[in-house]
Amino acid sequence: MRSEDRDAAFSEFVAARRTHLRRVAYAICGDWHQADDLVQTSLVKLYAAWPRVRRDGGEEAYVRTIIVRAHIDETRRPWRRERSGDVPETPARAGASAEERDALFDALQALPMMQRKVVLLRHWLGLSVAETATELRISQGTVKSHTSRGVAALQAVLGTPAEPRC
Template sequence: MDRYDGFREFVQARQQSLIRTAYLLTGDAHLAEDLLQSVLAKVAGQWPKLRKGGNPEAYTRKALINQHVSWRRRVRRELPSADPPEYGRSHDDSTVDRIVLRQALARLTPRQRAVIVLRFYEDRSERETAELLNCSLGTVKSQTHHALGRLRMLAPELAHLLVEVETLEVNR
């Protein structure tokens, strides 16, 4: 029996979902690929234990988040441009919202960004988010509160989206 039996199948089955999460965490396709590759190398080393009784997907997602947070020193700053790429094109409102949201997410701390991605994009509960981030439930709640407040400040034009998110939070 090969030490990596099932690893290739796991990666093939979950790669799209994992790269999407990595992209949402980093905001950059190339960094997302680097992040996922780095994490999968670590997961491969743990594969025999994970295969025998662990939860490979949960372990991989937690490793993605932890690696992303530890990369905070590698934060790339976006430089303003006189000719943004969307200049001269017409976009529908949802496309503009996605662009503005992506830019605002990039300005959050890595931990705040991770909380927002897990809670609202991956639709994780506060408890699941706390487990993935290895922190308390209270930390998830406060990070969510601070991150939503910062998003409100950074992108007031997204107020309609944030009202929807806060409504969802109250109704959970």
């Protein structure tokens, strides 16, 4: 693949999907600065692997996988960065009431990391149990148990009982 072709196709993908990928990273880590770091790292890796990933048609899944795993790695590093005093622009949130949105997002961030990721992949992004298990490198049984616990915790905030999609 010629360099110009790679740059053009990569640029097209970034323009189309970066906003969504930043939201995925933010939903996982709860911090826009860290989310941007994660997405930047992931997109650079995507650029390097572009010919192979493009051929397989899995650009978005490739980046998303790096995001979820990279965040795990970041939290395990003793030198994990903490930023302060550099507050990002508050994003606009439309739709449900501000109280409910904040409560749900807070509840989401309060979930254990793996539960949070499972809930997001299964119930926000619509991945199957098998796809979620593969992406997170855990068993399908673990996906189901995390789903059940995570959704139950969110239900407690929303006050609406429902069957989790296991």
